Amino acid sequence: MTSSVNKVLIVGGGFTGMSTAILLSKQGIEVHLVELDEKWKTDGAGITVSGPSLRAIEQIGLIDEFRRHGAICQNVDMLTADGTFLRQIVTPAVPGSSITGGGGIMRPVLAGILAEKVQQSGVHVHLGCTYETLTEQEEGIKAILTDGSEHVFDMVLAADGVFSKTREQYFEGAPVPQYTGQVVWRAVVERHGLERPALFYGSNGKLGFTPVSSTHMYLNYTEQRPQKSRIADDELLPYLQNLIAPFTAPVIEAVKAELSESSSILARPLEGMIMPRPWFKGRILLMGDAVHATTPHLASGAGMGHEDAVVIADEIASGGTVEEIFTRFENRRWPRCSMIVNNSRRLGEIEQTGGSKVEHIQVMALTMSALMAPI
Template sequence: MTLPAQKILIIGGGFTGMSAAILLKQQGADVELVEIDKNWRTDGAGITVSGPSLRAIEKIGILPQFKEKGAITSGVKMFNTEGTLIKQIQTPAVPDSSIVGGGGIMRPVLARILGEATKEAGIDVHLGVTFTRIEEVGDQVNVEFSDGRFGSYDLVLGTDGVFSKVRQEVFPDAPRPQYTGQGVWRAVIPRGDVDCAMQYLGPKGKVGFTPVSDTEMYLYYTEARPTMDKFFEEHELVPHLSSLLEPFTAPEVVKIRENLGSSSQIIYRPLEGMLMPRPWYKGRVLLMGDCVHATTPHLASGAGMGHEDAVVLAEEFRNGGHILDVLERFQNRRWERCRMIVTNSMRLGEIEKTGGPKEEHTQIMGISMAALLAPI
């Protein structure tokens, strides 16, 4: 079969880049991936993975590894600060998949799974490398690299994240990520007998728990912060997160708060987001994932949208045609779904940080989760 593009360069070895590399290699493309971090690390604690995101993970071919290392549960329970159940959101079977429910996994564990699959696929990976120049000449994209190499490609994919260097180079006037006024705290704690994802809605924040293995779950708290503080000292982490959880009198939250400590792997990150208007490609350079639709974690779909991008691009490759037609079809299939996720996630954040109506919050959660069940 003649592919729309045979020789493909992927810049950025995160979830989106690795997923695209695996799926395009499966179709017979010659795929090269460069990643600026020589150690190919992924920072972070746990990650909540929705059922629709698991559908994409299944299409990529790593669902068995996810089940072995992570956790899959059913349903989301939403409570008020005292622990009274507000709503129980069902997580039904996901169409076009074997998935029932949602899941969670440690972010570095998922990165290792994808990294091993990338290597096993025979993809040409260069670590500690990025590009220094991108130039389209005719039907080729010429790229110079920081290690002195030069390559010519049929297609270049920019998957280097929310602060994308590829985006800055190819789309210098594109919008930049904006701080949302919230930060997220994450910690890893014993799972106990928790059997599903849970959220507790507070006056100006939300604390949630997602199982990430048979024995662990991860805690997350979205905090309203008017300034974009990026770092906290080690000795500040436990006292600050503990103070944030103090308004929650639900017995489950009180118990977890009392047991926070140095082993809880607490981290903090300011939340930023952006949605780049179409086009997402210029000539034979396409942006994917957080480069064009970076979202906050309120709908547990940030990484999942990147996985889906890879699945859709692979499907459009299979459908064939000129490469520019493939890229146009790809962005048009992805636009509305990604716009909905970014917009609704931002609105959920606004409700949380301003103490807005809890009814609207639960309604947006339910509507969004239902919409995500639709075909990719």
């Protein structure tokens, strides 16, 4: 097939947008990336990255940097709140990759790795910039950017996040993310000898730790909160300390003693959404959180964006018209992304209602098994 794609606009400089820019530049495509934040800054603590998501990072060409700056571990320990060992979840080798296990990394560190690679790839990066208008024309789609430049692109890939401006403006009636009734807490602490990810189960919830480097790990705790509300910055530390007070395992006691205002404590309401098909209109395609925002229950939120990048690059390389490329992209991504969003939502419902632990385990196991299949 002959490709009809020579010049592409990517809207959004997050994980999805940067991953896509890297892969398309390898094909010799002229890539322009617009990012509204002029500092191109990524906030946040650590993130857990599943084995299948690491496979996508490897396909983007960044696994060596991930290993250097993050942590890849095998298996996950399950324990009670006082540290009594329950069982170990085995994390298998991921087919089609060099990956065994799962990983963790600081979100700003991963963003920095991607940004450096984007700049090395010859991508035209427009910071502090977005588009004013997108107009379909016979020869392509005309974009007037807020930096005053005008371009005609073969396609626009909108990876502008969970509250996507592109989705709102160009996809009438599209859904918006809905609050799920849970808030995830994160903080960065020293590893205190923890060898691999660990989950501690208490009467008031589940407290987890994921290594993000050779020296540090991040804490994550999911709070049940029926009404969405914001906690003031000066209340974050005491609030988190109160949440984890019932957990008494030795490593958690060490974490309690370490927690401070400098622990990068964050509390984020969990919201999710998957947009019904089609995900494209004319020459505009939605990607990443703009079309399939998920909660972190399956450690696949950022990973779905990396996978989107791998698939769209693959389909562009396969050739055809823009409509054919977008249709093939959708056909490959819809079953996988809808499964992750819907199963993550179900896991949250089970946790909020005190539902069946057997169902919770089954949903986790079946989903992770399905994710091992090729992207």
